[in-house]
Amino acid sequence: MTTPDQPLRIASIGAGHWGVHVASQVLGDERATLVALADVSAESRERAGGALAVPPEMRFEDAETILESVDLDAVIVTTPHVFHHEHVSAAMDRDLHVYCEKPFTTDVDDARDLVQRAEARPEVTMVGFQRHHEQPYIAARERVQTATPMLITAEITQDWYENFRNTWRGNPDLSGGGQLYDTGSHLVDVVLWLADATPTSVSAEMVFADDDERVDVHALLAVRFDNGAVANLTVSGDTACVREHVHVWTDEGATYIDGRGWDERTLHDVDPENTTSTPLLDETDTRGKVEAFLDAIGNGESPAATVRHGFYVTAVVEAAYESARNDGVRVPIHLDD
DSSP, X not given: OOBTTBOEEEEEEOOSHHHHHHHHHHHTOTTEEEEEEEOSOHXXXXXXXXXXXXXXXXXXXXXXXXXXXXXXXXXXXXXXXXXXXXXXXXXXXXXXXXXEOSSSOSSHHHHHHHHHHHTTSSSOEEEOOGGGGSHHHHHHHHHHTTSOOOEEEEEEEOOHHHHHTTSGGGOHHHHSSSTTTTTHHHHHHHHHHHHTSOEEEEEEEEEESSTTSOSEEEEEEEEEETTSOEEEEEEESSSSSOEEEXXXXXXXXXXXXXXXXXXXXXXXEEOTTOOEEOOOOOGGGOOOHHHHHHHHHHHTOOOSSOHHXXXXXXXXXXXXXXXXXXXTOOEEOOOOO
């Protein structure tokens, strides 16, 4: 159990902008304390160390050193995507609780490996898909659980390429791809979660920013599920602003989630007579990522966003890239583990 008298000792592996954003959530929770950080960039270590009140002697250049030399209970992994498997695996080797930012991994076999290991150990391993503990999405899932979702349409837009083209997120050797693997992985995750069925195949078209077709800026996915349901997803990284729409249709009507920016989301219900209502939600049930992570550790329960959710997203995204690079041919999704 985590208590104020014995708070969890947490280190952040990754101290860039997003690493600071996630790790800062530890500072406001009496159940944990941030004791160390690691980043290959000296500038990032200094900036993050100051922002997170981590003393200079507890700022490390690499993950291996921090794991070997610091007494820890848990780690937060926010390094570039391609390093997630290495850093999560190393933390598992030391029996630590692990929070890993999305995407879980950029390789299906790596994701499968971590799923097998995570599900065989008592420590918590959580993936950073925060929609699993945000109230509009929780309420939407509760509604569609009473019927079988048969059609899902989903879209997310963002001025991603302009903002990140010259950062590691725009470098496929570090990010694993483009907008689909970055912000788009959230949309893939929530569609799979709301569908509550096994994805079996995907066809995709993409607009790439590079001749090697590795960095997508627009992606259109058509996913099929084992229960006959279908989902159409649009992920755009070259639009003026952030908007998100997720519409789930069942034989009883529909549930809509519409929003703009990163925080404003509204839930709508559509009944069979085409009447729309907007239910009031108790937003106090929405939790932050670190709060949800610490809740899972403290309660000894599975986290809301599990390694299996992360594995499924990686499998769908990798199949979508394969399809897009082969003229949109439908590609089977293999989830056997």
